[in-house]
Every structure is written in structure tokens, then in C-alpha cells.
Amino acid sequence: MDYLFDAPIQTEFDRASFYYKSCSSTNDMAQRYMFHSAEGTIFITEHQYKGRGQRGSSWASEAGKNLLFSFILYPEWLAIDAVFALNIITSLAIYKVLVAYLPKALAIKWPNDIYCLDQKLGGILIETNIGDKIKAAVVGIGLNVNQLHFESSKCTSLAIQKGTIFDSALLLNQIMDGLSSYYAQLQNGNHNLLWEKYSNILYRKIGWHAFETIYGSFEGHIVAVNRRGELVVAARNGNHYSYKPKEIVFV
Structure with a gap:
């Protein structure tokens, strides 16, 4: 009630x-x-x-x-x-x-x-x-x-x-x-x-951290969130990747 x-x-x-x-x-x-x-x-x-x-x-x-x-x-x-x-x-x-x-x-x-x-x-x-x-x-x-x-x-x-x-x-x-x-x-x-x-002020903005995606695991750090609300992560290889909420997990 x-x-x-x-x-x-x-x-x-x-x-x-x-x-x-x-x-x-x-x-x-x-x-x-x-x-x-x-x-x-x-x-x-x-x-x-x-x-x-x-x-x-x-x-x-x-x-x-x-x-x-x-x-x-x-x-x-x-x-x-x-x-x-x-x-x-x-x-x-x-x-x-x-x-x-x-x-x-x-x-x-x-x-x-x-x-x-x-x-x-x-x-x-x-x-x-x-x-x-x-x-x-x-x-x-x-x-x-x-x-x-x-x-x-x-x-x-x-x-x-x-x-x-x-x-x-x-x-x-x-x-x-x-x-x-x-x-x-x-x-x-x-x-x-x-x-x-x-x-x-994003969590894991500083330093290298483990992430997991449907394509596998990798280490990276968060760069920003783009205007579509996707998380932009920089991998150790220097490439930047964008993810929707269900596409990446913080390990």
C-alpha cells in the first residue's frame, strides 16, 4: 500500500x-x-x-x-x-x-x-x-x-x-x-x-583499467562521453572506441 x-x-x-x-x-x-x-x-x-x-x-x-x-x-x-x-x-x-x-x-x-x-x-x-x-x-x-x-x-x-x-x-x-x-x-x-x-569527474578517467566487451578484454582509460551518451575509451594501442551501456563492463 x-x-x-x-x-x-x-x-x-x-x-x-x-x-x-x-x-x-x-x-x-x-x-x-x-x-x-x-x-x-x-x-x-x-x-x-x-x-x-x-x-x-x-x-x-x-x-x-x-x-x-x-x-x-x-x-x-x-x-x-x-x-x-x-x-x-x-x-x-x-x-x-x-x-x-x-x-x-x-x-x-x-x-x-x-x-x-x-x-x-x-x-x-x-x-x-x-x-x-x-x-x-x-x-x-x-x-x-x-x-x-x-x-x-x-x-x-x-x-x-x-x-x-x-x-x-x-x-x-x-x-x-x-x-x-x-x-x-x-x-x-x-x-x-x-x-x-x-x-x-568520470570514474576511471585516470590510469589504466580493465574493461570487457563482446569483442574481448582490454586495458584502457576513459576519455569522455560523446553527445550520443556513449563511453569513449582509449586503449593501450592508442585507438579510441565508443560503447553503449550494454556493450562494455568495468572489470
């Missing part, structure tokens, strides 16, 4: 917010209100019983410990082939807030994860409604904030890393403030600057 309570949260979008004690997923809730809510409307929950990530993966989170929310955008002005820009500005907004706490450890793992060193701190799931243009987008964010125990050693939280409890509502407001700013920059055509900022 979904439980809905009023909990207005101020952001630069100056839009409504909905709070759920428990729900299937905040993206599901946002989908229900798509085209019936103002841009920037936020959906927040303490617990998701059908949380999901990219490419059909699940998202497990201890109830009441983390930051789980989605919001609606109507970027009809954005070209369809530039839809990955929504991922970029969302990543930048999260990074801008969290890097203050983890200045030497934080990175964005393409295409949708927030990493602290080699552990997952959070994830992004963007679902779009596209016809002859991008009609709407639901942006879902899950951040491990105050959870102290995980089934996988590949996950971590802000509380684990800093040894203190965080104010999730404050983090949400800060992220949405940053998102509002980056969204305006995108709308004003500052694509090159946004892509450059994003490329500079």
Missing part, C-alpha cells in the same frame, strides 16, 4: 512535493502524475519495495535510512539525440553537493552511478516519454545516506564514509538547487561546458 502525506519542500523550481512512507518506487509515483504536475514536482519516499536501477536491475535500500526521490521534467526544447544531457546535469548536481564531503573519493561511473572510490554510493534512473520530441522525463535518484550495513561490499554510504549522520532533507534541497542551475545552463545552450565538467 502507498501512503501519501503532504511535505512541501522548497527548491528553485518552486514546485509541489509528495512524500510517501512506502511505495513501489518514486519513479512509478512520478509516472502517475506525468503531464498532470508542474515541472520540478518531487516524489520522495522512505522505502521502495520495487526499487529499480538501470537495465532492469533492482535497487535495495533500508527503510528510512537513505534518500530516495524522483522529479518530473518537461524538456521539450531538448533535441532527442541529446537526451543524455539530462543524465549529465543530474550527475553534476549530485556531485556538486557530495564532493564537499568526499573531495578526493567521489566520481561518476558512467552511465548512471555515483561512486566513492570503488564502491557505489548512489544511482540515477531516467525514464523518458519520447515521440517526435522529448515530451517528459522522470529522473529518479537513490543515495545511500545513513545506512550502515549492506549485503554487498561494493556499496557504501555517506554515514560509513564520514562517521556521522546526515540530514537527507538538506541534501535533497541542495541537489535540487544544483539541478535547477544546471538545467537552466542546458536550456541556455551551454552544452560544451556541461560535457567538459562531466568528463572531468
Whole structure:
């Protein structure tokens, strides 16, 4: 059962917010209100019983410990082939807030994860409604904030890393403030600057690392993400290769 309570949260979008004690997923809730809510409307929950990530993966989170929310955008002005820009500005907004706490450890793992060193701190799931243009987008964010125990050693939280409890509502407001700013920059055509900022904070940007593709394994380092949202990797032989999300694995 979904439980809905009023909990207005101020952001630069100056839009409504909905709070759920428990729900299937905040993206599901946002989908229900798509085209019936103002841009920037936020959906927040303490617990998701059908949380999901990219490419059909699940998202497990201890109830009441983390930051789980989605919001609606109507970027009809954005070209369809530039839809990955929504991922970029969302990543930048999260990074801008969290890097203050983890200045030497934080990175964005393409295409949708927030990493602290080699552990997952959070994830992004963007679902779009596209016809002859991008009609709407639901942006879902899950951040491990105050959870102290995980089934996988590949996950971590802000509380684990800093040894203190965080104010999730404050983090949400800060992220949405940053998102509002980056969204305006995108709308004003500052694509090159946004892509450059994003490329500079990518996980495995520095040094040589192992990757696996359908064509075999190799060592390389990440160069950038192109305008189609493909990962560009430089191999040791000097060649650059581009990959879609399902075509390459970080080993």
C-alpha cells in the first residue's frame, strides 16, 4: 500500500512535493502524475519495495535510512539525440553537493552511478516519454545516506564514509538547487561546458583499467562521453572506441 502525506519542500523550481512512507518506487509515483504536475514536482519516499536501477536491475535500500526521490521534467526544447544531457546535469548536481564531503573519493561511473572510490554510493534512473520530441522525463535518484550495513561490499554510504549522520532533507534541497542551475545552463545552450565538467569527474578517467566487451578484454582509460551518451575509451594501442551501456563492463 502507498501512503501519501503532504511535505512541501522548497527548491528553485518552486514546485509541489509528495512524500510517501512506502511505495513501489518514486519513479512509478512520478509516472502517475506525468503531464498532470508542474515541472520540478518531487516524489520522495522512505522505502521502495520495487526499487529499480538501470537495465532492469533492482535497487535495495533500508527503510528510512537513505534518500530516495524522483522529479518530473518537461524538456521539450531538448533535441532527442541529446537526451543524455539530462543524465549529465543530474550527475553534476549530485556531485556538486557530495564532493564537499568526499573531495578526493567521489566520481561518476558512467552511465548512471555515483561512486566513492570503488564502491557505489548512489544511482540515477531516467525514464523518458519520447515521440517526435522529448515530451517528459522522470529522473529518479537513490543515495545511500545513513545506512550502515549492506549485503554487498561494493556499496557504501555517506554515514560509513564520514562517521556521522546526515540530514537527507538538506541534501535533497541542495541537489535540487544544483539541478535547477544546471538545467537552466542546458536550456541556455551551454552544452560544451556541461560535457567538459562531466568528463572531468568520470570514474576511471585516470590510469589504466580493465574493461570487457563482446569483442574481448582490454586495458584502457576513459576519455569522455560523446553527445550520443556513449563511453569513449582509449586503449593501450592508442585507438579510441565508443560503447553503449550494454556493450562494455568495468572489470
